[in-house]
Amino acid sequence: MSNWWRDAVIYQVYIRSFADGNGDGVGDVAGLRSRLPYLAALGVDALWLNPWYASPQVDAGYDVSDYRRLDPLFGTLEDARGLIADAHAHGLRLILDIVPNHTSDQHPWFQDALAASQGSESQGSGSQGSEARARYHFRPGRGVDGAEPPTDWPSIFGGPAWTRTVDADGKPGDWYLHLFAPEQPDLNWTNAEVRREFEDILRFWLDLGVDGFRIDVAHGLTKDPAFPDLAARAAGGMLDGVAADHPYFDRDTTLAIYEEWRRVADSYEGERVFVAEAWVADAARVARYLTPARLHTAFNFGLLGCPWDAAALRAEIDATLGVLAAVGAPATWVLSNHDVIRHATRYGRAKTSLADARRLYGTPVDHALGERRARAAMQLINALPGGTYVYQGEELGLPEVEDLPPSVWQDPNRRYADHDGPVRDGCRVPLPWSGDTAPFGFSPEGATAEPWLPQPQEWKDRTAAAEEQDPHSTLSHYRTLLRTRREWLDRGLGDGAAPEWLKAPADVLAFRRGEVVCYVNLSEAEVELPAGYRVLVASEPVDGALLPVDVAVWLVAE
CATH class of the missing domain: 3.90.400 (Oligo-1,6-glucosidase; domain 2)
Incomplete structure (x- = not known):
């Protein structure tokens, strides 16, 4: 399919927490290969794998000691070849994580x-x-x-x-x-040898058949050669946008690197692609990475950071689509990933932005409310132009695990008292697949090693096996939603024109795309749906002509 990446649904596999094939308590390639039928049935188009390279695992594989070899935790290069072949046989493309800003100190x-x-x-x-x-x-x-x-x-x-x-x-x-842990020294991207090495690494994996790369810290890489102090300027954390002319983030000199990388990708058949992790100030700064000679896509983190508020969401959608259209790039919508608090938890509090979630970490959550809103948000982003990402476990409605004891924390940001965010381990807890007790099918039967992070006992009701039996579960909703989206790609959904906003009550998002009308009720009361339409798919059951609070629906004419 031409330009598959413009409206693909891509599933993020945090490999150490997805499925354990050998019983050591850590997810691996063997476990992932065994679950490919599940991913194909979910209805996604591609997989993005977090780093699987050889690593001391100080930062969960983002400290790479050998970019051409798998870490023994996850398997062998032969296992990687098998996974690529198996994924393609299931109709799934495979995107790897590349880490170019820094190496391991053991490299x-x-x-x-x-x-x-x-x-x-x-x-x-x-x-x-x-x-x-x-x-x-x-x-x-x-x-x-x-x-x-x-x-x-x-x-x-x-x-x-x-x-x-x-x-x-x-x-x-x-x-x-080292902009991250001391064990992660930053590379000098003015050095020609560094540039040649990474082009060779890209070719190594492209030759093996991978379909693209997610670029870690894509807004990093080059630094101001004068090495000025930040002084009064904001430092800019990974989750914060930074101003122009920052000494180590979002610098113009970084963009030239991606022009070199694009030429590498374009030399291969099959539309190999890049997606940038670029936490920058706004959508206009993101667009700089996405000219036709640079990268294909970038995560649109502005929507991820938004509160559950109609005006804020609409403003972010319009801003993103406006600036990306100017460079001919598609939007890439995302709600959660391995670095942020899961959106089912963010949306379960009175204050719902990402900044609020970091500040309110560990305070009471209305999980039913959060999951309800999360399903509606997923339906919203899949009605918008562009592609979307699913972070593993969100299709089960998994919340953030905010009560992990400090004794099990593994996130390196736990070391420093001046780090203002929570540890990221809470969104990385291994998935529950089946059964009533841990490890919930994450490891094979009879395994003696416990999962690398403990799973909450209440997850027994959120296993994939349990949700497959419930037609009203979040998993059932995702499967129906993604199947319907694929069926209607040529009739209004996926890549294409910006939404036509429709007149609607306050705090309701309503728009048309082709033959599909999307309503999302973010108000505090039910709202009346337009006459003459039938429900194509809804995030919660909808009876009659009223749309409940915190529910999204796709409509088509009778």
């Missing part, structure tokens, strides 16, 4: 850099010393004997973004940059 390149002596001449922008160090950002410190970090930049995970090395003679040496 051979960084080990070589640590072993290299501190030099007196710069080898490449912002790097001190030898050719090995020129692949990263090494800088002398400030203050007496260089004892202070080179800049005031903070790490996303808390603490400073610089760590000091120790020279061979045991004396303190230069500092290296």
Whole structure:
């Protein structure tokens, strides 16, 4: 299908939490392969896999030590080949996560850099010393004997973004940059060897048949060669938009890298694609990544951050579609992922934006309300132009697990008192597949290892097996919704023109796309539906001509 990526529904597989095939308590390729029929039946078009590369697993695989080998936790390269073939046989494309901003500190390149002596001449922008160090950002410190970090930049995970090395003679040496954990040193993208290496990594996996890449921290990569202090400017965390001319995020020089990558992808048959994780200031900044010579798609995080409010949602939809149309790019709608609080929990509180969810973490949640709104939100985004993402478990209505004891936390941002967000482990708890007790079919029968994060006992009612038997479950709704969307792609849904907004009561979103009319009731009272239409699919049962509160419906003419 031409331009499949413009309106694809893509399922995010957080592989360590999806399905455990060998009984060690960690999800793996074998487990994923066994569940491909489930994913095909769900009605998605492609899978995005979080990193499966060799890694010390300090940051759940986002600290890569070898980009051409699978971590033994997940399988072997032969298993990867089998998964690619099996996915394609089920009609599913496969998108890998690529991590270009940083490597693991155990990567051979960084080990070589640590072993290299501190030099007196710069080898490449912002790097001190030898050719090995020129692949990263090494800088002398400030203050007496260089004892202070080179800049005031903070790490996303808390603490400073610089760590000091120790020279061979045991004396303190230069500092290296890591916008995330100290075990994740940032690469120097002014270095030609770095650029060549990543083009070769892309080709390695494209040659094996993968269909594209999700680019981690796509708005990072290049840094201001002057290394200025942030001073009064906002630091800009991963979940916060940053202003233009930021010293390490959303810089113009990063865009040229993606022009090189696009030429690589375009040299392959089958429409291989990129999706950018770019937490930038607004939709207009996102559009810069999506010109025809750069990337294909980028997550539209503005909608994810919105409160459950009709005016806010409509404003974000209009802004996104307006700026993307100018560069000919499709929207890519997303409500949850492995870095944010699940939307079924966000929508279950009185304050419902992503910022509110981070601030109110651990406070009481109306789970029934949150799940009801989450289903309506899913129906809303699938009526909009463009593609959508499903984060594993949302099709089961899974909430955030906000009461994990600190003893089981594994998120590296837990280390620092100045980190202002919750740990991300709560959205990463292994999926429940079947049964009444943990591990709920996540691991094979008889496995003795417990899942790497504990599953709540109340999830026994949210297993895939239990929801398959309930025609009113969230899983049943997702299957019906995605099947219907696919059937109506040529009659108004999917890629195409912007919605035609219709006159509707206050706090109700109503629009037409082709033959399909979508209503979403975000008000506090039932609203009357237009006459002469029948219900195509609804997020909750709809009887008669009234649309209940927090319900979405697709209508077509009688």
